[in-house]
Amino acid sequence: MRPVTFFRAGSIDEAVAAVSGHPDSAFLAGGTTEIDLLRLNVVQPTLLVDVNDLPLTYLEDIDDGGVRIGAMARMSDVARAQRIVERYPGMSQALLLGASEQLRNMASMGGNMCQRTRCAYFRDGQSPCNKREPGSGCAALTGVNRGHAVLGTSDHCIASHPSDVAVALVALDAVIRTIGPDGTRTIPIESFFLPPDDTPSVEHPLAHGELIVAIDVPAVPVARTSRYVKHRDRVSYEFALVSVFSAMRVDDAGNVAELRLALGGVGTVPWRAHRAEEALIGRPATPENFAAAADAEFADARTTPMNAFKVTFAKRAIVRELSEVTS
């Protein structure tokens, strides 16, 4: 880690001013990604602006039944907050299945939205990596890429997105609220996570100095029965091979009336399964239709010999999850 200067911001204005006024600076929240990557010399800001003191740890009701989550609320607190458990159990589960209790006590919700990939070629600080060093290439394309993405990839990057809770949030159509040097704005979550395309280094639309201050989760009645299931090699403390967030309502006729489906571990971004949703809504909730929907979602999957299993794995995981929710 290179020498850094440190500023502990006492207010949002101060924090935004400090970062936007310094070209080589970064916010420091829970630090669980930032400090790790600083030590690996993958990111190299020279000014760290500590935002842990900011009064952004709240959870409060919005609209009719939605929740606003302060950006500095810790994952462990959000996971166990009554209104999250009741209204979005799948989100609570996603939070609790992420990392470890120590990390969840540290990691903030805003920071989680900025979590970086675990791609070994990104993290090593040396290999060709378009995400770390634009234009240098992508060693993962032909490297060891078992954990890499099969959806949303490009010729320039196949790094998978590591977050669990972000999978829930894309399914819930959350909105990211920010304050930056140019004022406040709101960003729909699916516009927040940018697929790699030609610019893998640009992961979200935040301007320098723009701080996430809250995440709005709208009222989603169907999410009261939502679930998050995470499949991985070991039973705990591991990033997902494949994870599935689902919230589904089947009407009296046995047709899928509402469905929110999102996937982790398979996409370059937290993956909302729009195609599967479209394929199922209005159709009978049967295993055959679930399978067809899963096929549709992965129709454009791009795989390598090492991660091709994820397609089969994910399809089966989707079918199982929807079948269990139905039964």
Place this chain on the structure above:
Amino acid sequence: MAINQSTAAAVTGVRGPQDVPVTLDVNGSTHAIELEPRVSLLDALREHLDLTGTKKGCDQGTCGACTVWMDGRRVLSCLTLAMSCEGHQIATIEGIAQDGRLHPMQQAFIDHDAFQCGYCTPGQIMSAIALIREGNATTDADIAEHMSGNICRCQAYPNIHAAIREVRDADDGG
């Protein structure tokens, strides 16, 4: 709301990059030391305060050996900057035994042979005590899941579980 340049210029109190005075509250004592901002809490404890009970296993947030409590909650000291801890109460393994008497969890670890090489042990104990306090030790599955941030390469896990169950079930609750 726009933040103009005069506000930005008004930001004062940037510290470092050289050594700066830092005050840390560790195990109930106040320590005034000089640190660079890039020093982690883990390295501040081990290299500056000579509190080497907190272990460095990976320095990457993947093993749990560096687990300490900040304001009573367990966190990883390797991914925490020492300067971020000013104004917070830090507790380490050295502060767990009181008046020369082992904490019941420490004694239970010895009695159940819940360690071999001992390197992950301080972190395991800091997590184990916190686990009960959190209410995450109710079932065997809870214990297993919520201790999973602490890796034991010697695989003393079954014995650690036994130690935790014993303390949980003791009258004083540890």
Place this chain on the structure above:
Amino acid sequence: MSPVVGKPVNRVDGPDKVTGAGRYCGEIVLPGLAYGLIVGSSIANGRVLSIDETAARAAGGVYGIMTHQNTPKIANQPHLIPSLAGQPAPGESFFPMQDDVVHYWGQPVALVVADSLEGAAHAAALLDITYEAGVPVATIEDGRSSAAEAQTLFGGLMPARDERGDVQGALAKAEVTVDATYHYAANHHNPLETGVTTAQWDGDRLTLWDSTMGVRASQLTVATLLGIPLSDVRVITHFVGGGFGSKAMVWPHVTLAAMAARHVGRPVRLTLTRPQSFTSNGHREEQEQQIRLGAGRDGRLTAIHHRKLSVTSPFDDWAEPATGVSTQIYGCDNYLGEHHLIHGNTLTPTFTRAPGESLGSFSLETAMDQLAYELGMDPIELRIMNHPPVDNHGNAWSSDGMADCLRRGAELFGWSGRDPTPGVREEGNNLIGTGVAGAGYPVAFMMPVQHARARIFNDGSVVVQTSAQEFGIGVTTSMAQVGADALGVDLDVLRFEAGDTDLPNTTSAVGSMGATMQSSAVHNAGTTLRNELIAHAVNDDKSPLHRLSPSSVRVEGGRMSSTLDPSIGESYADLLTRNRLLDLEALGSWTPPPIDTPHGLLTFGAQFAEVAVDKDLGLVRVRRMTGVFAPGRVLNPKLARSQLLGGMLWGLSQALLEGNQIDRQSGRWALNNLGEYLVPVHADIPDVQVEFVEVEDDVVGPLGVKGVGEVGQVGAAAAIANAVFHATGRRMTELPMTAEVVMNGGSPG
């Protein structure tokens, strides 16, 4: 007080470990301490063209930078020989930074010493190093065409080929055959404490606090490389944060720490980072194995052909010996074991827990399971039928227990009535299966004479010493027990000192041999001192025991008494005080049997596992494991159980989680941290049951201790794979058995 050997005594170092008071080798406080950090090459094959130190030196706080241009030349390059042998024991027959050639990714090319951890890391990152890179060959796939049969293993100590009878002929004639080929990914030890050495010079004398499994090995190796007298090198190691083989040999960083301390004129602590620990202290090599079994319809084995192919470094013919168990655990007149090697761009592989035999036995024991199915026999009965009373040389076992372990395990596990039909037990999304495997691990007498010292003071307190060190095996506890019984004193008056080359010599506690050899030396030191004290007493006309025959004197709780009348006697302390002896001491030694001692020498066991396999997703979860072992005398059942339990769970890890591969473009290990290189966490742990079968052994030392460090792992992965077959009907031939292996791989058995 009754004997303490065999009692479940708590670890004597427990309080130091649970309070954080114990000082590991990277926690030694020395005035002026500087921090060293190795810079590893970022290519796997080629040359260093240039190293620009300008920016690094400008960073401030840098005391020195070593590269191949200014690193002192080593005095001698000892060849790789296992540290147990008591000779210099470099991890590889190569020392880095002597020239500009790069042989493997992560090879040390520079070393930075600075006034802080942060400063060293930053300066290391600022070194501007350019390379000329060649194409690396580091995998079996890349190097297969260059494979050649090895002549010897273990630095020439073992033949690599083991042949008797006519395997091809017997296979051709066999009524039943099994032929299976396996692929095993590389493993890394990953002790929680990475390698670390603190080095301090005082004139010509060097003190190292080295995280090692053998202080003597570190002393010998560093003295040889530096060309300085052994008497000038002291190695102190009071706590080691796990080794598992990674600290059994002495790797370059240990000597580099000493060189750096001399270079900057200060004590230096050199710590391997977690990523560096994947490229700095060996690994269990990627390997392919093939097993061919021939048997009669009656189940008698007639042929075993066991072949291993693996990748080693450019410098050493190193392979885990994979055939030490398959050649003898089952009787078979026609046997061929062979090892083939590819020399590639990796550092030399090394011992990893249950070296060789954990994977060798995986091949053998899954093939035996397959044979049992071919024959329609119970796999336990097949094993017992083929387990011989003698080893492959016709020598009787020093002690056996194999059949008893299998039978007792079957009883504990609930084996009887098991329906062998594969793939028929469904529970929800899972298929359930159970499996068994035999276990054996060689007892290897390749160490020199071992020493220990016992010393009693005139207040009755006792110090027992050896140079052995504690790395989690419980040696300081069990040796205190052995010393107390040998001398006839209570445990609480005895302190066991270890972990220092100034103490009497023992060799590295590796290969499960620590307990055997140390207990033998400690026992002999204790009994020698006891005999001296008794001789004093019976020759002392002021002693109540005067003129008694030494053989009619017993000792308990530090008091000598007549075996005929216990009221006649006196304490050691009284005897010493009266005779104005401040203390008395005795050196004990133990000469191990010759390496070719005419006995069969294996430690036996049996492993059982029950698994649940996700029928769609291929994820395997182990539900319970039972292990029964016959390790001879158990010095401390609490600690021995922990060791065996640990071994069994290492087996689970080997079966399901651990595996690394080299990126073929760069020659770099793909995984280099504990987030992605997976070892078990709390939630992975099933119910585990461990039990002992008692066997007496008068060959392996005066106490009959055979060791528990490795055998717990042997067979565990095979039992799990056999259970996966029972669950799914698919044979697993790849480790780890990850989801995709189980989903797509294997073959219908």
